Amino acid sequence: MLSETLQRMAQTLPFRSYSDDEQRWASVTAKFSERIHALADELLGSLPGDLTRRVMAESKREVLCSRKPTVSVAEFRLRPANGYYAKFNRRLPRPEDPHGFDATGLAVSLALCRGFAGQDSGTPPFVALDFEVWGAHERACFARLLRDHRYLIEMLVTRSGAALFTSCPFKNVEAAEYVSTFEELELYFANEVDPENQFALQCKFGRHARETDIKHSLQIGLALYDATMGYCLPQPQRERILEHGCFAARALGNGG
Numbered sequence: 001m002l003s004e005t006l007q008r009m010a011q012t013l014p015f016r017s018y019s020d021d022e023q024r025w026a027s028v029t030a031k032f033s034e035r036i037h038a039l040a041d042e043l044l045g046s047l048p049g050d051l052t053r054r055v056m057a058e059s060k061r062e063v064l065c066s067r068k069p070t071v072s073v074a075e076f077r078l079r080p081a082n083g084y085y086a087k088f089n090r091r092l093p094r095p096e097d098p099h100g101f102d103a104t105g106l107a108v109s110l111a112l113c114r115g116f117a118g119q120d121s122g123t124p125p126f127v128a129l130d131f132e133v134w135g136a137h138e139r140a141c142f143a144r145l146l147r148d149h150r151y152l153i154e155m156l157v158t159r160s161g162a163a164l165f166t167s168c169p170f171k172n173v174e175a176a177e178y179v180s181t182f183e184e185l186e187l188y189f190a191n192e193v194d195p196e197n198q199f200a201l202q203c204k205f206g207r208h209a210r211e212t213d214i215k216h217s218l219q220i221g222l223a224l225y226d227a228t229m230g231y232c233l234p235q236p237q238r239e240r241i242l243e244h245g246c247f248a249a250r251a252l253g254n255g256g
Contacts, residue, residue, distance in 0.1 A: 001042060002127060002214070005035045005112065006207040009125040013073070013114040021069045029065035033074035036112045037063050039127075040076035043110075043218055051219060055226050058084070064095065072128070075111040078222075079104035080229070087234050088137065103198070105135040106228055108221045127205045129214070131162070131221040133228065134198040141231040143189050145241060152245040153224075157182045160220040161213075162203045164188065167196035 012028060013021065021028065044052055060082060064075045084105070085092055091100040111128045133142050146153050164184045166173070173187045181201070188199060201224070203217040223244035230240035 001035075001039050002205065002209060002211070003207045005032075005039065006125040006127070008035075009073070009112060010115055013125075015115055015117045015122050025067075025069050029074050032112050033063045033065050036074045036076045036110055036127075040110050043215060046215060047219055047222070051222055051226075055222050058229060060096075062096075071113050071116055072111045073114055075109050077104075077107055077109040078225070079107040084232075103134040104132075105138045106225055106232065107132045107134070108218075108225045110218075124206060127209075127214075129162075129203045129205065129217055129221060130200045131160075131202075131224045132198070132200040134196075136197045138228065138232055139194060139197045139199075142228050145228055145231045145238075146185070146189060148238070149227075149241050149245070152241055153185075154182045155245065156220050156224055157185060157201060160201060160203060160217050160224075162201035162217065162221075165200045165202055166194070167198045168194060170194075 009032065012031075044056075055078065058081055059078045060080070062077045062079065064077060066072055066074075079093065082092055082096070091097050093100045093104045094102055107130070109128075109130045109132065111130070113126050113128055115122060115124045115126075117123075133139055158180065162181055164173075164181050166188060170188060170191050172190060173184055176184065176187055179187070185199075185201075188194075201221070203214075203221075205214050227241035227244055230237040
């Protein structure tokens with residue numbers, strides 16, 4: 001399904017000015033939102049139930065479309081269920097609450113992205129898989145999770161194959177050369193303050209990606225989401241991460 005979807009994306013939205021697509025953007029995003037929803041359902045349905053059962057029970061599933069032409073065309077997102085925000089007396093995030101914030105606290109998302117032209121070359125369409133932390137409470141909780149279980153987080157992050165993205169630049173991260181994603185993550189958390197309280201671990205998959213690789217990275221994204229949720233709850237369940245340390249080791253062995 002992934003290869004066909006990205007091939008169709010390349011045909012529907014070839015490299016050119018985004019303004020050329022204004023008139024048909026709503027119909028294009030509607031079509032591709034159905035495809036990313038189907039792809040996400042297929043991937044989630046193939047994962048072990050002992051991993052997804054709790055995540056799905058504590059989360060809300062959303063399909064989002066960008067309103068104006070941009071790289072991300074349609075997105076499937078898992079974020080905390082509405083009751084999570086009520087427990088902390090916080091507004092629901094957009095788009096459920098039009099007057100809420102974009103920050104969801106935690107999220108795992110799959111976004112269908114169009115190809116785009118760079119200065120020297122072009123990037124073909126791809127799917128972006130993100131584990132995202134965006135909120136002061138959630139960032140502080142992940143920092144504690146990282147402090148308490150450094151080795152397990154290192155194992156999960158390393159085996160995910162993800163890259164680190166932040167909303168703000170950090171001098172110590174930018175100055176680091178030839179470091180792993182986990183080392184970048186540690187450098188990022190050496191900064192006590194992040195004005196945006198946001199970071200993401202992202203994997204990108206093109207049309208020739210193996211389904212097993214996508215599933216593996218999605219499993220780890222969900223494991224990080226679940227473990228962080230355990231730290232974020234009003235009555236924390238900090239032991240969750242121990243389940244996923246075993247999973248990460250097992251997954252690597254099964255994947256060869």
